[in-house]
Amino acid sequence: MTSHSVPAPDLPAVPGPRAPVLVVGSVGLDDVETPFGAVQEELGGSSTFFSASASLFAPVRVVSVVGEDLAQDAFDFLARRGVDLAGLARLPGRTFRWAGRYGFDLNSRETLRTELNVYGDFHPRLPDHYRRTPYVFLANIHP
Numbered sequence: 001m002t003s004h005s006v007p008a009p010d011l012p013a014v015p016g017p018r019a020p021v022l023v024v025g026s027v028g029l030d031d032v033e034t035p036f037g038a039v040q041e042e043l044g045g046s047s048t049f050f051s052a053s054a055s056l057f058a059p060v061r062v063v064s065v066v067g068e069d070l071a072q073d074a075f076d077f078l079a080r081r082g083v084d085l086a087g088l089a090r091l092p093g094r095t096f097r098w099a100g101r102y103g104f105d106l107n108s109r110e111t112l113r114t115e116l117n118v119y120g121d122f123h124p125r126l127p128d129h130y131r132r133t134p135y136v137f138l139a140n141i142h143p
Contacts, residue, residue: 018057018058018059019058019059019134019135020058020059020060020061020084020133020134020135021054021058021059021060021061021133021135021136021137022060022061022062022063022087022126022130022133022135022136022137023047023050023051023054023060023061023062023063023136023137023138023139024047024063024064024124024136024137024138024139024141025045025046025047025050025064025137025138025139025140025141026045026046026047026048026064026096026119026139026140026141027043027044027045027047027048027062027064027065027066027070027088027095027096028043028044028045028048028095028096028097028098028119029041029042029043029044029070029095029096029097029098030042030043030044030045030097030098030099030100031097031098031099031100031112031113032044032099032100032101032102033100033101033102033112034101034102034106035102035103035104041097043074043075044098045064045096045098045139046139046140046141047062047063047064047139048078050137050139051078051081051083052077052078052081054137055078055081055082055083056081058135059082059083059084060081060082060083060084061083061084061086061087061130061133062078062083062084062085062087062088063087063088063124063125063126063130064087064088064089064122065088065089065090065091065096065118065119065122066088066089066090066091066095066096066118067090067091067092067093067094067095067096067117067118068090068091068092068093069093069094069095070090070095075088084130086127086129086130087124087125087126087127087130089125091118092118093117093118094115094117094118095117095118095119096115096116096117096118096119097113097114097115097117098111098113098114098115099111099112099113099114100112122141
């Protein structure tokens with residue numbers, strides 16, 4: 001252990017079943033440039049990133065929209081984590097897209113392009129079994 005390392009605290013295990021959390025936000029395809037590399041049309045979006053993280057701690061239910069251009073297998077990794085995708089609508093048209101460039105410290109970024117596409121007319125619809133979800137996370141969405 002280095003002098004600046006802090007040991008992780010011992011946290012008690014959460015007893016019983018964990019309550020689900022519902023996330024409403026974007027699912028998109030991102031083009032990202034960094035000084036260390038670049039990717040194009042990678043799965044992104046605020047609800048995608050939230051779901052990937054939160055699914056380590058609780059069941060997640062997604063409400064978002066994608067276009068017909070996004071392959072169904074794009075969500076396999078979320079499904080493997082147990083993320084409920086019943087609230088993910090697939091509409092005719094193109095999926096939301098974002099392009100950005102990050103600086104060397106990865107703290108600053110410049111948005112190069114935003115294409116709302118089907119997300120521009122997104123009106124969240126909750127499947128019946130989502131309606132009593134006790135926790136909601138409102139991720140980045142179009143006003």
